[in-house]
Amino acid sequence: MTSHNESSHTDSGHTDSSRNEFWERVNAALDARRDPLEDARVQQLLEREPDLLDELAALQLTLSATRDVTHSASLAHAPARRRTSAFVGWAALAAGFAAIVVAARWNAPEPRDANATHPAPLALAPLFAPIPPGVLLELRATFTRTSPSGVRIEHVDLVESRSSVERRELGPQGQATLFAFAHHQPRVRQP
């Protein structure tokens, strides 16, 4: 066996041993996620066998495309997953809030004197006061009940601690003949 420098040449002019050594070192570098071109021995082998650059270029192109496609595919799917899970989370949170507020409201005793429960007028916030980021401005649950006489729609505002009721009564032809709207604040605000 002669030394690898003078061993038998392939048709393309490469020595088998040089080629094998080259790819061993390139693979070792790629396995370790290093740049093979920084390996001094790889540089020597490329200088001796420049055609190996074509092979390395072909490999680099395909690996780059593999990385891009995989990365882009994960980018394309990740937001959808995040949006779905975020939506489910917020829906569950809103449903939980609504259940708690409605249960508390229905279990609370009715005030005897409506005037006594009215809170003192609240100072209005400045109209153009900046709203801090992340503040929940509105969260409302709506309950609709139907009956032979009409439809009752109740809105419970979970942020402002108030509720409103719409009642629509139907006439003989099924058309709305009476519209009633009520708004009240059943809970006393704490000072």
Add this chain to the structure above:
Amino acid sequence: MNSSAQPADEPQLALEARLAAEAPGLRAYLRRVAGVGARSAELDDLAQAVLERALRYRKSYDAARPLGAWLRTIALRVVLDQRARGLHLRESAGTLSHELAAREDATVEHRDELLRVLAPLSEVEREVLVRFHGRGETIEELAAALQLLEGTVKSHLHRARRKLAERGRTGESR
């Protein structure tokens, strides 16, 4: 004029002077690497590209290393890029890569195109290659996930790379 240069400019001027001194050796190296058939103008362009890249990335130069070795690494990258542009693969994987870099979305067509490029690989070679280079999984993780020895995973990975590199040797594109 040189006496008016600020001290902060001295390292850059020193590097530029050293690069200029390395230029003839760099040109000879490029002639060997790029092939004896490379024309003079082409060699000049390559040398210019190498020096430009060296100046652009001068902060990455480790002064403890020989400047010539650092330049040779850059030279190989420049020639590699040039070869890549010249390959017929540009019509498949190369175009694919550039389009995706610009659009950052992977359509079904792009994935199909990549699958076509990876078609010479066996199923396990393809999976190992995509998971290692595409998803960044380690050899150990792949061995555990596929219930293979780490050496076997490496063998599949190395064989896959060699098969893909063969396309460059033959100039094959389709």
